[in-house]
Amino acid sequence: MEREELRRRLEFYRDLGLTTLYRKEKAVAGAAPAKAVDALVEAAPAPIVLPTIEPEGDTLAQIREDIGDCKRCRLHEGRHKIVFGSGNERARLVFVGEGPGADEDEQGLPFVGRAGQLLTQMIEGTAKKEGIPLLRPDVYICNVVKCRPPENRTPLPDEMEICGQFLYRQLQVIQPKAICALGSTAAKALLSTKDGVTKLRGRWHKWRDIPLMVTYHPSYLLRPYNQNAKREAWEDLKTVLHYVYD
Secondary structure, three states: OOHHHHHHHHHHHHHOOOOEEEEEOOOOOOOOHHHHHHHHHHHOEEEEEOOOOOOOOOOHHHHHHHHOOOOOOHHHHHOOOOOOOEEOOOOOEEEEEOOOOHHHHHHOOOOOOHHHHHHHHHHHHHHHHOOOOOOHHHOEEEEOOOOOOHHHOOOOHHHHHHHHHHHHHHHHHHOOOEEEEEOHHHHHHHHOOOOOHHHHOOOEEEEOOEEEEEEOOHHHHOOOOOHHHHHHHHHHHHHHHHHHHO
């Protein structure tokens, strides 16, 4: 079985909440009566612990090296720089967005444009107001896809699946206390759901036993008619910060 197909199958079972499979060993035909007990034991279900898709001793540096000059999907055709992620590699809180925009594609860093400036204000402003000594460099920020989609369109399912393997490895290496998914694309990628932000936000979910909060993407909050969403996003962030840093 090819590695990519094996990875997809393991992800499928893991998303179902399964970490162990069972197989039934066949007893040898004509086994002697004295070996009847052994035959029964051999015929009993035997547990097979599913291996992880992450290499042993994985690191962020290794993940970046494995990505290389990635051409695994169509997104590489128009990109300038791969946007891997930035921040504290031992962060207790990780923010996951959708994908790079024009500024991110130019600089090779996530959330550096207008939406990124707002995210920084949200993180640092909320933390200061709540008495939590926290700056943006203290958290880790990355995206579902590492290359900018054309015209900033939503990443397609196959693009998210291909790039998702690297996002999952990033989260596994960092092992944060919580994850904050910014927008519906990040939420759908991490939770395997079709629900939108308004239905998912305001309560805790889990990604591989790591608590996950969904909130609005900062680019959505930049629109002038989303005043209620801004208030809700700040409430979500306040909940996350107190959970992680109190």
